[in-house]
Amino acid sequence: MTVVFSQATAEQLPAIREEILRIHQEVRxxxxxxxxxxxxxxxxxxRLANYASRPGWTAVIGHEDGEAVGFAFGVPLGPDTQWWSTMTEPLPAEFIKEDGKRTVALNEIVVRRPWRGSGVAWQLHETWLAPRTEERVTLLVNPANGNxxxxxxxxxxxxxxxxxxQPFPDSPKYAAMVRPVARP
Incomplete structure (x- = not known):
């Protein structure tokens, strides 16, 4: 069987919102x-609505035989972003300067259990990144996840x-990670 990946923009969110919410609930x-x-x-x-309200938000959903297997979504960091404002140790001003074209944030990537360990997460990630024109991508990960x-x-x-x-008072403390959009 083959997983088919579909790109979506904010305008298409109403059509995929329920699938995203169902997968989130099932997995988390x-x-x-x-x-x-x-x-x-x-x-x-x-959070999904907030992210999708920003310019440049995109998502990718994978389906196998009509069944949703996972999703990824994110948005570019604009000049007024708060992304870097909750760092426990401040980063250099030049590193955190954003203009809406420098950095895209991968807000979520979630894969359902039957497809974990099969490369679907990587495929979602790379399919989502493929059309991106930003220089780098950032994400937050809970260092405790999966030990x-x-x-x-x-x-x-x-x-x-x-x-x-820690971007929200009740969120976990995350590791902030960065890499070039084009894999080195």
Whole structure:
């Protein structure tokens, strides 16, 4: 069987929103038992709407035989971004200067259990990045996820940790990671 990947823009979010929310709930709540208020479907949907309201938001969803297998989405960091503002140790001003064209943030990448370990996450990631024109991509990862295994996957994909942050008062403390959009 083959997974087929589809790109989506903010205008297409209404058509894919329920699939994204269902996958989020299945993976975060059922599979990983992350039952915090921060990971509730309502809060996740608020963040999704917020991200999708910004210029340049895109998503990719994978389907196999009509069944959604996972998604990835993100948005460029604009000049007024707060992305770097919650770093525990400030980064150099030149590093965090954004203009909407320098850095794209991968806000979420989620794969359903039957497809984990099959390369689908990598394919979602690369399909989402393929049309991006920014210089670099950033993401946040909870270093505790999978006892560090999730962060190790991102490192294998070329990301490096540039510091740590807690973007919301009730969110985990994340490692902030960066890599070039074009894989080195």
């Amino acid at each position: 709540h059922r599979d990983f038992q992350i039952l915090t208020e921060f990971q509730s479907v309502e809060r996740f949907d608020e 560090g295994a999730v962060q190790a996957v991102y490192e294998a994909w070329g990301y490096r940790v540039v510091g740590h942050q």
